[in-house]
Amino acid sequence: MEVLGLFRNIETAAEGVNNLLGENIPEDTVTSLSSVPIPKGTVIKRDHSAWFQWVTLAGGVIGAAAGFLLAAGTAMLYPLYTGDKPIISMFPVGIITYEFAMLFAIIGTIAGMLFQMRLPCFSKKAYDPEITTGMIGISVICDTEQERDKISGILDRSGAVRIRTDEEVK
Amino acid sequence: MPEEEGLKQKNIQEMNEKMLSSIRPPTGKWVFLAVVLGAITGWAAYAWWVQLSTGLVVAGINRPVMWGFYIINFVFWVGLSHSGTMVSGILRLSKANWRRPILRAAEAMTVFAISVAAMFPLIHIGRTWKAYYLIPLPNSMGLWPNFRSPLLWDLTAINTYILGSSLFLFLGMLPDLAVVRDRSVGIKKKIYTVLAMGWRGTDREWSLYGKASTIMAALIVPVAVSVHSIVSWDFAMTLVPGWHSTIFAPYFVSGAMFSGVAAVITLMVILRKAFHLEHHLREEHFDNMGKLLLVISLVWSYLYFAEVLTIWYGHKPIEWEVFIFTADRYSFLLGLMVLGNAFITIPALCFRRVRRSVTVMLFISILVNVCMFTERFLIIVPPLSHRNVPFMWGNYSPSWVELSITAGALAGFALMYTMFAKFFPIVSLTDVREGLEMKKKLKIGRSTVNARIEGE
Numbered sequence: 001m002e003v004l005g006l007f008r009n010i011e012t013a014a015e016g017v018n019n020l021l022g023e024n025i026p027e028d029t030v031t032s033l034s035s036v037p038i039p040k041g042t043v044i045k046r047d048h049s050a051w052f053q054w055v056t057l058a059g060g061v062i063g064a065a066a067g068f069l070l071a072a073g074t075a076m077l078y079p080l081y082t083g084d085k086p087i088i089s090m091f092p093v094g095i096i097t098y099e100f101a102m103l104f105a106i107i108g109t110i111a112g113m114l115f116q117m118r119l120p121c122f123s124k125k126a127y128d129p130e131i132t133t134g135m136i137g138i139s140v141i142c143d144t145e146q147e148r149d150k151i152s153g154i155l156d157r158s159g160a161v162r163i164r165t166d167e168e169v170k
Numbered sequence: 171m172p173e174e175e176g177l178k179q180k181n182i183q184e185m186n187e188k189m190l191s192s193i194r195p196p197t198g199k200w201v202f203l204a205v206v207l208g209a210i211t212g213w214a215a216y217a218w219w220v221q222l223s224t225g226l227v228v229a230g231i232n233r234p235v236m237w238g239f240y241i242i243n244f245v246f247w248v249g250l251s252h253s254g255t256m257v258s259g260i261l262r263l264s265k266a267n268w269r270r271p272i273l274r275a276a277e278a279m280t281v282f283a284i285s286v287a288a289m290f291p292l293i294h295i296g297r298t299w300k301a302y303y304l305i306p307l308p309n310s311m312g313l314w315p316n317f318r319s320p321l322l323w324d325l326t327a328i329n330t331y332i333l334g335s336s337l338f339l340f341l342g343m344l345p346d347l348a349v350v351r352d353r354s355v356g357i358k359k360k361i362y363t364v365l366a367m368g369w370r371g372t373d374r375e376w377s378l379y380g381k382a383s384t385i386m387a388a389l390i391v392p393v394a395v396s397v398h399s400i401v402s403w404d405f406a407m408t409l410v411p412g413w414h415s416t417i418f419a420p421y422f423v424s425g426a427m428f429s430g431v432a433a434v435i436t437l438m439v440i441l442r443k444a445f446h447l448e449h450h451l452r453e454e455h456f457d458n459m460g461k462l463l464l465v466i467s468l469v470w471s472y473l474y475f476a477e478v479l480t481i482w483y484g485h486k487p488i489e490w491e492v493f494i495f496t497a498d499r500y501s502f503l504l505g506l507m508v509l510g511n512a513f514i515t516i517p518a519l520c521f522r523r524v525r526r527s528v529t530v531m532l533f534i535s536i537l538v539n540v541c542m543f544t545e546r547f548l549i550i551v552p553p554l555s556h557r558n559v560p561f562m563w564g565n566y567s568p569s570w571v572e573l574s575i576t577a578g579a580l581a582g583f584a585l586m587y588t589m590f591a592k593f594f595p596i597v598s599l600t601d602v603r604e605g606l607e608m609k610k611k612l613k614i615g616r617s618t619v620n621a622r623i624e625g626e
Contacts, residue, residue, distance in 0.1 A: 035349065036604040037376040048377040056385055067326075070306060071317040078314045092318045095400065096326055102393045103330040109389065110337050113382040114367070117375050121368035129352035131371060134182035139372070 001148050002166040004033070004126035004139045005155030013136035014043050016158035023154055025140060033127070033137030043136065052112030059108020060101045067100025068093060126166040135161070182603070186349060189599050192445045192591045193350065200592065207585040214578015217571045218293060226296040228571045235554045235566035240294035242546045243576055246429070247287035247583075248328070248401050249422075249542065253430020254280030255335045256394040257462070258342075259387040268458050270601040271450040274346075275441055276434045277339040278596070282586040283433075284332050286579050291324075293575060320403045327400045331393055338390050341383060344369055345600040398426040405549070412492040412553035417480075421473045425542060428466045428511070432538035435459050437587075439532040441596055450597055453526040460525030463538070464516065471512040488558055496552040503544050510541030 007013035013032065020030055032043040040047070071093040079087045114120070131137050138160070140151045152163050196204075221228050231238040254276040261269035292298050304325050306315050315322050348369040351362035369375060402422035405413040415421075435456065442451040481489050497504055515534060518524050525531065551566050568576075590596070 032373045033371050034373075034376070035345070035371055036600055037380060038373065040373075040377070044373045046373070048374045050378055050381045052378065052382070053385060056389075074306065074314050074317055078316075080316065080318070089318050092323065095323045095396075096317055098396065099323070099326045099330045099393075102389060102396070103333060106330075106334045106337055106386065106389050106393075109382055109385050110341060113341075113378055117378050119367040119369065119375075120364075122363070123368075125368075125370065127370050132186065132349045132352045137370075 001142050001145075002126040002139055003142060003148055003151045003155065004128060004137050004164045004166075005152075005158070005160030006128055006130055006162040006164070007136045007138060007158075007160055010038060010042055010136055012159045013138055016138050016155055016160060017043055019154050019158045020138070020140060020151065023150070025151065025154070029141040031139045031141075033131050033139055035132045035134065038136070043138075050116065052109065052116045055112025055115070056105050056109040059111075060105035062108075063104025064097050064101035066104065067097040070100070071096035124166060126164055128162065128164055130162070185603065186353070186599065189447075189450065189597045189602065190350065190353070190595055192441075192596045193593060196592060200588070204585060204588060207581045207588065210581035211578050211585055214575045214582070217574035217578070221293070221296070221571050222298060228569060230567050230569040230572055232564060232566065234557055234562045234564050235551060237294075237550050237554060238566055239568045239572035239576055240290045242543070242550050243579055244287050244290035244294070245401055245422075245546045245550070246543050247283050247290070247579065248398060249426035249429045249546075250433045250539075251280045251283035251287060251331070251335070251430070252394055252398050252423075252426035253434060254278070254283070255331075255338055255390050256427065257431060257434060258338070259391040259394070262383060262387040263391070266458075267605055268455055270605040271447070271597055272434060272438060272455060272459070273342060273601055274339075274596055274598040275437050277335065277342055278587065278590050278594075279430075279433060279437055280335045281332070281339050282583050282590070284328065284335060285586070286583045288328055288332060289579070291321075320400065320407045323400045324404055327393075327397045331397045334390055334393050338386050341379075341386055342598060342601075343594060344379070345371060346595045346598060349599055350595060395423055398423045410553050410557060411486075411488040412496075413549075415477060415480075417473060417477050421470075421477060424466060424470045424473055425545060428463070428470045429539050429542035431459065431463050431466055432535040432542070435463065435531055435535035436539070439528055439535070441591070442528070445591075445596065447597060450602060453528070456528055456531050457522065457525045460519050460531060460534075463534070464519035464525075467512060467515045467519065467538075471516065474508075474512075492553050492556050495556040496548060499555075500548060500552060503548055507541045507544045507548060510537045511545065 005016055007016055017030055017032075021027055027044075027046055030044065032038060072088045075088045075093070081087070126137075126139050128135070128137060138155065140155075142148050142151055148165065152165075155163055229238065229240070231240075258269070258273050258276045258280075261273070292301050295301060304315055304322070308314075315325075317323075344366065347362055347366040348371065351359060351366045354362050399419040399422065402418040406415055406418035408414060438451050438455065438459070441447060478493070481493050515538060518530070518534060524534075555565060556563050
């Protein structure tokens with residue numbers, strides 16, 4: 001279950017988060033929702049370490065291998081003898097290797113980012129379109145209806161202008 | 171306090187409304203423009219069909235000038251595509267705050283310009299249905315592309331750039347697509363819901379999004395440089411006098427950036443007027459883009475001077491012959507190129523008043539691109555007309571088919587851009603709003619300062 005409280009500004013949203021933490025709601029269940037990035041620590045202090053850059057690197061390595069195999073493999077399979085020049089010409093192979101490495105690294109970045117963001121996600125989650133008009137959402141994950149009611153109460157007392165749950169969205 | 175917050179929310183709503191005005195239902199003017207552009211593109215498609223059914227004989231290309239308007243257009247459009255993503259990438263990496271309103275226009279320009287560019291090799295080869303020979307596919311004839319050829323490097327680089335710049339554009343649009351999704355209804359809402367992929371703007375999403383944007387910007391800049399370097403190597407790897415030069419790669423890259431930045435300025439003026447974005451595309455943006463154009467113009471002029479100086483000083487008979495032929499036969503075009511790209515642009519852009527005048531900047535940006543198209547012509551046609559063997563010297567002038575396809579490329583680009591602006595936010599809403607948030611005032615001691623994030 002997910003409860004979403006809508007706040008008019010960062011200050012009241014931060015106050016809401018403080019009140020939630022004060023009532024022993026674990027911080028890793030609390031998330032902020034906003035239409036522009038909020039400086040780290042102003043509402044949620046949790047750090048989101050990214051690992052998707054390793055997917056970028058892996059994409060680059062796989063791409064380099066694919067490019068090398070394509071260009072060098074082609075030369076090996078369909079040899080063109082030109083004077084005393086080597087069959088595998090390093091500069092052209094290097095260029096194809098580079099282009100493939102960059103392409104796969106780019107694809108890896110996007111795929112890795114989306115994977116770590118857990119997108120695409122089309123299941124209904126607690127959300128309010130008012131967030132795109134500048135409101136700040138504070139969303140809390142909970143397990144039971146009692147917890148949901150408790151969290152709703154805290155958010156309400158903290159000045160949330162509206163409270164929604166994922167059940168309502170569904 | 172609640173009234174103040176309500177006012178702030180209303181302002182944001184108005185801003186969203188204003189910046190998303192381009193995606194309102196089409197007006198009569200828009201439909202008329204789309205029909206005109208579609209008609210010109212259709213005429214170009216007809217011209218191409220004539221070439222496909224008759225053969226390359228309908229084009230002006232001949233022996234020895236086997237590369238004509240199609241390759242000129244290819245180089246020109248690759249050049250235009252260059253700056254969009256590259257400028258966007260560099261400005262993102264350098265965290266230049268003024269970049270925000272122009273990012274989307276620049277990134278979209280790249281995707282459409284490189285798509286137009288990619289059409290020209292297909293048109294140029296004549297038998298377009300044989301284009302699959304370029305792709306490494308097993309076939310009964312035992313043919314396989316020869317990766318020693320720069321043309322194959324080009325194919326690989328352009329595909330990388332098309333995919334890379336499309337993903338870069340999509341990444342930048344992701345939060346804005348969520349905004350559009352939240353304001354849409356019916357079938358539109360369904361489409362934008364799929365495109366927005368379930369983006370909610372959580373702190374986790376924003377954190378990862380910021381890191382991914384930086385990585386993508388760092389990856390796309392070297393790809394952009396490589397693409398135009400490889401286009402230059404299509405020429406420089408040959409032994410044609412006037413082409414076989416080590417300076418070609420940086421010269422082409424600077425030329426591409428030059429025409430690309432000019433094209434971004436042209437689009438800024440058009441978008442500003444068409445969608446009433448005067449509040450977001452301000453004089454300071456034109457001033458900064460003007461400074462960028464000035465610097466690139468200086469670099470281009472320096473590289474051109476270095477190239478000409480080397481040819482003149484070395485005085486190798488065949489290279490000098492090609493140069494003299496160009497200066498004699500194409501003196502008007504050569505003069506236009508040098509004047510437009512250097513002697514008019516550089517002094518004019520030194521003046522702040524010029525850079526801040528939207529009308530003058532529009533004139534300069536169009537002039538630069540006319541001159542850059544001329545430069546592509548002068549790079550390609552004269553050296554082929556006047557190669558090593560005098561009994562093979564010849565001339566070239568484009569046929570109606572080539573001219574029609576050239577006009578169609580411009581119209582097709584404009585049509586794609588117009589359609590894009592109708593369905594997607596043409597100004598990066600999130601980026602602009604983030605910039606405004608950072609301009610909020612903070613009171614520190616006795617002074618009030620901008621609440622800018624470090625590095626901005």
